[in-house]
Amino acid sequence: MTPLLKLVKKQDTISLIILILLIPVVTRLSKRINFIYILLTSNYVTLILNITYLVIMYKKVMVINGINHTLILRQGYKNTKHNIYAFMILTTLLFLAILYGFLFLVYGISQMSIKLLLMLVIYTLIFLFEISIIYLQFNRKSNILYIALPIIINLVYHYMFF
Template sequence: MNPLFKLIKKQDTISLIILILLIPIVTRLSKRVNFIYILLTSNYITLILNIACLVLIYKKIMIINGINHTLITRMGYKNTQQTTYSFMIIITLSFLIILYGFLFLIYGISHMNIKLLLMLVIYTFLYLFEISIIYLQFNRKSNILYIALPIIINLAYHYMFF
């Protein structure tokens, strides 16, 4: 098992799951809308849930930067880079799958159209792009831009299209 998976703490996972479980309470929307509509238009998901996940991943990459000299010595720079990026993508995709699955179970796919499906795909790739920006911090000094830019992109996408 990859040693980076030890960075996944129980309290972080529980916090994200609680935030996901609060979506129906906070959004107060009926079951007449589908899960993609909720995902894309909910201010709660954009302002709280997505930013919480981005900040958690930012903190994890800062921890990796603190120990990367030992990882690089043991695994080599390129392997450490690839492993760290793979870890971040796996964690992000796991978060998105749990989020999408929960929203699908609660709201379903009624009133589905191709525009909403396309927006979901764009949302997913944009979120992965934001994680890639955070990854740029790997083996560099900590800089607020590595978290500020993904948050700004997240908010700009949400408020420009919805």
């Protein structure tokens, strides 16, 4: 797992934090709505923030594919696969926790309903599913489907339900 931590680049982290901090500026809602509503209905979060994160993770897997022969020789194929998947899931959960935490601090939890909470859980599971699709690129030739399919799923979920 330690060699994978070197994949976390400072410029990627800073750009994601800046994109998260821009949410209140871009959404500009006149009335206070809870953070889950903003997360699920904001086009900015779906079109810019989520897709940026998916592309960053896609690029990370491409970098891993370039060095995977050394990782596999040192750790073994099965351990390498598990470590890469764990790295991707943990960084995604950290990203979502930062996003949810920031939105919670800015917009609060007023007008909460069980339906919105369920949609938040579904949103998280779908995002983890999208990351899992990107993970499937590991140890394979680069293919545009590994990034196109998660982006399409992201957009379909957003525009079908909201």
